[in-house]
Amino acid sequence: xxxxxxxxxxxxxxxxxxxxxxxxxRKTGIKDMVEKNRAEENDRDIIATFGNRTxxxxxxxxxxxSVKNQTELIYGREVWDYKAEGTDKNYKELMKSNMxxxxxxxxxxCEHAGEYDVTLSTEDMADVSAxxxxxxxGISESTANEYKLNTELLTKIYSENILANKVYxxxxxxxxxxxxxxxxxxxxxxxxxFKKYKTDEDNNPxxxxxxxxxxxxxxxxSAYNAAKNGDFRAxxxxxxxxxxxxxxxxxxxxxxxxxxxxxxxxxxETSSLLESRDAYYVFKCVNYKNEDATKTAVQQKxxxxxxxxxxxxxxxxxxxxxxxxxxxxxxxxSY
Numbered sequence: 001x002x003x004x005x006x007x008x009x010x011x012x013x014x015x016x017x018x019x020x021x022x023x024x025x026r027k028t029g030i031k032d033m034v035e036k037n038r039a040e041e042n043d044r045d046i047i048a049t050f051g052n053r054t055x056x057x058x059x060x061x062x063x064x065x066s067v068k069n070q071t072e073l074i075y076g077r078e079v080w081d082y083k084a085e086g087t088d089k090n091y092k093e094l095m096k097s098n099m100x101x102x103x104x105x106x107x108x109x110c111e112h113a114g115e116y117d118v119t120l121s122t123e124d125m126a127d128v129s130a131x132x133x134x135x136x137x138g139i140s141e142s143t144a145n146e147y148k149l150n151t152e153l154l155t156k157i158y159s160e161n162i163l164a165n166k167v168y169x170x171x172x173x174x175x176x177x178x179x180x181x182x183x184x185x186x187x188x189x190x191x192x193x194f195k196k197y198k199t200d201e202d203n204n205p206x207x208x209x210x211x212x213x214x215x216x217x218x219x220x221x222s223a224y225n226a227a228k229n230g231d232f233r234a235x236x237x238x239x240x241x242x243x244x245x246x247x248x249x250x251x252x253x254x255x256x257x258x259x260x261x262x263x264x265x266x267x268x269e270t271s272s273l274l275e276s277r278d279a280y281y282v283f284k285c286v287n288y289k290n291e292d293a294t295k296t297a298v299q300q301k302x303x304x305x306x307x308x309x310x311x312x313x314x315x316x317x318x319x320x321x322x323x324x325x326x327x328x329x330x331x332x333x334s335y
Contacts, residue, residue, distance in 0.1 A: 048325040050107030057333060058148045062157060063099055064335040106160055112317040120163055128158045172306035179301035186294045187252045188287035192236045193282040194220040220280035223274040232284045246292050317333045
């Protein structure tokens, strides 16, 4: 079974994430095969329909087993015993619920992607074939039988995911972004923070009462007075023992109430005592612009804007798609 765990992971790597799923278009040569498979599917194996697309029990097991095995490799099997924070579900239940949403996404995009004339190329099909061959080379015949794995099923899954990336890229590649090195600038700072709350056993904030808050502010003012004309690092280490005092951040990562003041600091300059809803702060600018961090922040913002743009398109598709899910069958899928 160890072998099957390792070999199922590549499917997950392609599947999990926002860009997944796409229509198997006529020009790819896959459509005829899919239609043939669909004709052969027993109605008892169909869990859901998404327009003209179907989800079978075997397909669902591949998706679920993939994410289950990768999760166990990272966190261990005991992860399933824990309750997910903020819910009454354990992690296995939550994972299954999240995977259904990803599968919905895949199938809905499949129904509408033909509008963008995105198809699998000969090279793409060669990649699919290689993925499938590698997959079967890494598992035993008994494992393949256990999961009812066949070439058509895996070809369908790999093809949809490869096409998903192409659709996402085509729709978002030229999407205008306002991200640039000015509005995404990242600076390097030394920082002291004095939180206005403590956390309870569930890690929820419990804000200080009036007397404790006055004492906190007095301590923050003392730290500020010591740091503004002295060795900031030494003061920060003394007043904020055990806390991280080095920080690389941009405007979006800082509390809104203090962000402008912090980002206007020049190299070597120490801020005044700053206050947000949750804390008092003192900053010292060490490096006005961290070039590498700024480039990374620009790309992350571009990626986020593209994803938001694509999600807005997907939500429109979702509303138009006729979706039917047999929840009893879905709940009964074991993996």
